[in-house]
Amino acid sequence: MLEIRNLHVKIADEDKTILNDLNLTVHDGEVAAIMGPNGSGKSTLSYVIAGKEDYEILDGEILLDGQNILEMEADARAAAGLFLAFQYPLEIPGVATMTFLKAAMNAQRRTRGEDELQPAAFIKAVNAAADQLAISKDMLKRALNVGFSGGEKKRMEILQMALLQPKMCILDETDSGLDIDALKIVSEGVNRLRAKDRSFLVITHYQRLLDHIVPDTVHVMARGQIVKSGGKELALELEKNGYRDYASAA
Amino acid sequence: MNAPVTNLKTAAEAELARLFASQEPAHLAALREEAFRRFDAVGLPHRRIEAWHYTDLRAMMRHAAPLAPAPSVDQTPCPWSLVNDEAEFHFVDGRLVGAPPLPKGVRFTSLGDIPEKVAASLNKGVDLSGDVVTSLNTAFLTDALLIEIAPGAEVTRPLTLAFETTGATASFGRVIVLVGDGASVSLIETHRGAAGAAAQENTVVEFSLGKGASVEHVRVNAADKNTQILSTVAASVAERASYSTLSFTTGAALSRHQIFTRVHGNDARLGVRGVTLIRGTQHADTTLVTEHDALNGEGRKLFKTIVDDEARGVFQGKIIVKPHAQKTDGKMASNTLLLGEHASMHAKPELEIFADDVVCGHGATVGALDDELLFYLMSRGIGRREAEGLMIMAFAGDALEHVKHEDLREALVGLTAAWLKERA
Ligand SMILES: Nc1ncnc2c1ncn2[C@@H]1O[C@H](COP(=O)(O)OP(=O)(O)O)[C@@H](O)[C@H]1O
Numbered sequence: 230m231l232e233i234r235n236l237h238v239k240i241a242d243e244d245k246t247i248l249n250d251l252n253l254t255v256h257d258g259e260v261a262a263i264m265g266p267n268g269s270g271k272s273t274l275s276y277v278i279a280g281k282e283d284y285e286i287l288d289g290e291i292l293l294d295g296q297n298i299l300e301m302e303a304d305a306r307a308a309a310g311l312f313l314a315f316q317y318p319l320e321i322p323g324v325a326t327m328t329f330l331k332a333a334m335n336a337q338r339r340t341r342g343e344d345e346l347q348p349a350a351f352i353k354a355v356n357a358a359a360d361q362l363a364i365s366k367d368m369l370k371r372a373l374n375v376g377f378s379g380g381e382k383k384r385m386e387i388l389q390m391a392l393l394q395p396k397m398c399i400l401d402e403t404d405s406g407l408d409i410d411a412l413k414i415v416s417e418g419v420n421r422l423r424a425k426d427r428s429f430l431v432i433t434h435y436q437r438l439l440d441h442i443v444p445d446t447v448h449v450m451a452r453g454q455i456v457k458s459g460g461k462e463l464a465l466e467l468e469k470n471g472y473r474d475y476a477s478a479a
Numbered sequence: 480m481n482a483p484v485t486n487l488k489t490a491a492e493a494e495l496a497r498l499f500a501s502q503e504p505a506h507l508a509a510l511r512e513e514a515f516r517r518f519d520a521v522g523l524p525h526r527r528i529e530a531w532h533y534t535d536l537r538a539m540m541r542h543a544a545p546l547a548p549a550p551s552v553d554q555t556p557c558p559w560s561l562v563n564d565e566a567e568f569h570f571v572d573g574r575l576v577g578a579p580p581l582p583k584g585v586r587f588t589s590l591g592d593i594p595e596k597v598a599a600s601l602n603k604g605v606d607l608s609g610d611v612v613t614s615l616n617t618a619f620l621t622d623a624l625l626i627e628i629a630p631g632a633e634v635t636r637p638l639t640l641a642f643e644t645t646g647a648t649a650s651f652g653r654v655i656v657l658v659g660d661g662a663s664v665s666l667i668e669t670h671r672g673a674a675g676a677a678a679q680e681n682t683v684v685e686f687s688l689g690k691g692a693s694v695e696h697v698r699v700n701a702a703d704k705n706t707q708i709l710s711t712v713a714a715s716v717a718e719r720a721s722y723s724t725l726s727f728t729t730g731a732a733l734s735r736h737q738i739f740t741r742v743h744g745n746d747a748r749l750g751v752r753g754v755t756l757i758r759g760t761q762h763a764d765t766t767l768v769t770e771h772d773a774l775n776g777e778g779r780k781l782f783k784t785i786v787d788d789e790a791r792g793v794f795q796g797k798i799i800v801k802p803h804a805q806k807t808d809g810k811m812a813s814n815t816l817l818l819g820e821h822a823s824m825h826a827k828p829e830l831e832i833f834a835d836d837v838v839c840g841h842g843a844t845v846g847a848l849d850d851e852l853l854f855y856l857m858s859r860g861i862g863r864r865e866a867e868g869l870m871i872m873a874f875a876g877d878a879l880e881h882v883k884h885e886d887l888r889e890a891l892v893g894l895t896a897a898w899l900k901e902r903a
């Protein structure tokens with residue numbers, strides 16, 4: 230369960246408050262969607278949860294299964310079960326995709342006190358997950374995300390999510406830049422991972438994604454706050470009326 | 480009239496003069512005498528000498544270590560082996576103590592065997608007479624090895640020059656490699672020393688490549704961190720020949736690695752690369768002068784320097800393109816990662832181009848690890864040090880990937896990983 234209470238965040242180097250008294254709870258097994266206009270602070274929220282260091286927490290707390298994670302480094306949060314699928318996954322030249330995947334899986338296993346994966350088991354797991362996401366062997370051989378198309382990068386994010394088996398998954402505009410086929414592949418990948426002890430925070434600007442990943446709850450974010458919450462019908466309402474009503478709500 | 484200059488010798492310079500005078504009469508006395516005079520006229524280079532501006536040897540070399548005695552056989556350590564199938568020449572304190580059974584097409588002669596022959600091949604391909612480090616090496620020459628690769632020979636087993644130092648003494652190694660027309664060979668050069676001993680090493684390796692010859696040279700400085708190393712690699716490259724050298728440096732308190740290359744035949748290819756990983760208070764200088772004196776030459780120079788703690792890196796690279804060396808295609812890049820808050824780097828790339836139809840360029844970057852990439856890796860559960868390690872390995876890998884011999888490349892990756900592990 231993820232609980233965000235009274236969260237106030239500013240950019241570390243600037244006098245610019247981005248999140249302003251944000252409150253949000255995502256229960257185990259729940260798929261929560263956050264919708265909001267560009268610039269409302271959605272990516273900032275995802276970065277702050279994942280532990281990026283460019284921000285200063287002015288007030289509030291973020292609890293993952295009751296534990297305050299704000300003092301933890303990003304890697305410790307990941308080991309605790311958090312995963313962020315980036316809006317813009319980064320290219321890492323010179324780091325082979327397989328090397329990276331193995332490092333990530335083993336690092337988390339070590340943190341949890343488990344043995345490192347046997348090479349054969351590792352390769353089998355990667356190949357199985359890659360098949361389901363239509364990720365080619367050739368992509369796995371390249372440097373991480375280097376030269377990948379936008380859609381390939383997004384599928385690679387879901388591959389990582391599938392392999393790391395997090396408890397709390399945050400997807401930041403995973404639908405942006407995807408054509409309809411890729412959107413289906415990615416959505417199916419996410420839906421396969423839905424489980425009663427795994428929660429999702431699906432951030433999107435458009436309702437389209439929520440046709441494929443059907444949320445339990447929908448929250449509207451504007452000006453760094455959650456300004457309205459409801460069921461999946463709220464997404465349809467937003468689709469019809471746009472964000473006009475919320476632009477000045479906060 | 481110039482006022483007479485009183486040349487006050489430093490303690491190290493005075494000691495070098497005393498050591499030179501104390502040497503046993505040996506081969507090539509006249510040659511050595513002349514070399515010492517050349518050194519003595521200018522003394523140890525200092526920061527007002529342009530090529531030594533960032534490495535003030537006069538200030539950094541406080542004393543001259545006593546000359547290493549001839550090694551006793553029972554003290555001889557096992558040579559260090561980076562790959563399995565190599566043929567290893569083993570040097571202890573600058574003297575050859577063991578030579579391998581030689582692959583076909585390879586011959587060697589040591590100074591003691593035929594002094595005149597070895598002497599005649601010194602300083603041939605590239606004129607090193609103006610280089611004070613080489614002059615010192617020649618003045619204190621105790622042993623020299625001449626390796627000849629027969630024309631057309633394809634030597635598949637790498638030849639290794641394994642240099643070991645055993646104590647806080649000075650040693651001077653010299654190797655000449657003559658590669659016949661159309662011959663090809665890989666040569667590994669390693670430097671290691673006894674733990675904790677402040678050895679002073681000065682080695683010169685001279686390559687001369689015949690037409691169409693091909694050489695891959697990899698040099699590994701893994702000397703003890705108290706060592707001072709002055710080293711020089713020279714290569715003269717004939718028509719259609721291909722010479723590539725990579726220096727891999729993790730060792731020594733003070734190191735100055737000089738690379739002098741001269742392309743004198745048309746259509747030649749040159750690859751000059753380096754990976755330097757330093758920490759603590761290490762000072763590592765890589766200085767390159769490459770001269771294109773023929774048509775259509777291709778030169779690729781790439782230097783990756785990783786500087787942690789308060790260590791200091793220096794890169795000086797000069798590409799000279801002579802007036803008739805048209806169609807020269809030369810690129811030089813020096814990329815530095817500063818890891819420590821007090822780490823520093825001085826990079827000075829230079830072009831001296833006298834031909835008009837050439838493509839030459841250089842670039843130098845100095846930066847820290849990218850925080851965004853670091854966050855991406857850490858957000859997958861990878862710890863900070865390991866994430867940094869992946870990025871540093873990738874950074875070094877840009878140069879290491881050019882090493883063609885697969886086991887050797889893997890060995891260098893392994894040495895990089897070992898360096899990274901010591902950071903953790
Ligand atoms: N590193 C940053 N420096 C300055 N302003 C930033 C930074 N990151 C985000 N912002 C600003 O914060 C606001 C929220 O951005 P973001 O979280 O990316 O919104 P969203 O994802 O909802 O489009 C925007 O006004 C954006 O310009």
Ligand SMILES: [Mg+2]
Binds near residue numbers: 316
């Ligand atoms: Mg965003």
